[in-house]
Amino acid sequence: MCDNRLNNEDEARQFAHAMLSIGAVTLSPNAPYTWSSGLRSPIYCDQRLTLSHPLVRSRIADAFAMRLSVRYPDVELIAGTATGGIGHAAILSDRVSQPMVYVRSSAKGHGKQNLIEGRLLQGTHVAVVEDTVSTGGSVLHAVEAIREAGGHVSVVFTIFSYGFHVSQEAFERLGIKLEVLTDFSHVIEAAQESRVIQEQDVELLVRFQENPNAYSEAFR
Ligand SMILES: O=P(O)(O)OC[C@H]1O[C@H](OP(=O)(O)OP(=O)(O)O)[C@H](O)[C@@H]1O
Numbered sequence: 001m002c003d004n005r006l007n008n009e010d011e012a013r014q015f016a017h018a019m020l021s022i023g024a025v026t027l028s029p030n031a032p033y034t035w036s037s038g039l040r041s042p043i044y045c046d047q048r049l050t051l052s053h054p055l056v057r058s059r060i061a062d063a064f065a066m067r068l069s070v071r072y073p074d075v076e077l078i079a080g081t082a083t084g085g086i087g088h089a090a091i092l093s094d095r096v097s098q099p100m101v102y103v104r105s106s107a108k109g110h111g112k113q114n115l116i117e118g119r120l121l122q123g124t125h126v127a128v129v130e131d132t133v134s135t136g137g138s139v140l141h142a143v144e145a146i147r148e149a150g151g152h153v154s155v156v157f158t159i160f161s162y163g164f165h166v167s168q169e170a171f172e173r174l175g176i177k178l179e180v181l182t183d184f185s186h187v188i189e190a191a192q193e194s195r196v197i198q199e200q201d202v203e204l205l206v207r208f209q210e211n212p213n214a215y216s217e218a219f220r
């Protein structure tokens, strides 16, 4: 679908530069980060920082809201993933005057033992909001929880995605459209333009993105 209000290429560049300007992108090639999936990575993109920047978080909500209204008019409920997606889901649901729930990474061990917090009615059309997609495991776990509870999910919104083959295949398999504001390649381009990374870092990062498992295994 082509819509003039959705110039995703410019938007992707702008969000990549915004991520760099707030210090959300950090590199540590010699002492890799361990991700939630267990993968070891030379890069970490911390979207939690966007919540500390009102202008950036507001632009994120604007971009999500525009895509939601143009492409997914049937959505009736916004679901955030714990913890990174909750803040952005709250801002978006307020923007579009829709109700919100959030999905825990695992069911609570006390109280009502809920996995999903808030009111989710059977048959509701839900958009899921995540902050970062790496393998996609976390957000797809949330999608499955919502589907099991009787909700319909066909779209996930994320601020950032690494664009790994494994995640793309998983989204396709589950029939989920992934709406991404910016991604790995735009962040790398922005970092080169701003001269915050060296050529040797770029080569390493591209090798990592092409085969994250092989890179990760080398550090075990
Ligand atoms: O696509 P995946 O491989 O699942 O990785 C991405 C997930 O990892 C991060 O969350 P984390 O588990 O660090 O928890 P947090 O949101 O509570 O900080 C991030 O916020 C995503 O939810």
Ligand SMILES: O=C(O)c1cc(=O)[nH]c(=O)[nH]1
Binding pocket: 034, 035, 036, 037, 043, 044, 045, 046, 047, 132, 134, 135
């Ligand atoms: O996969 C992850 O855990 C992860 C990667 C990343 O770059 N940023 C983040 O918040 N989580």
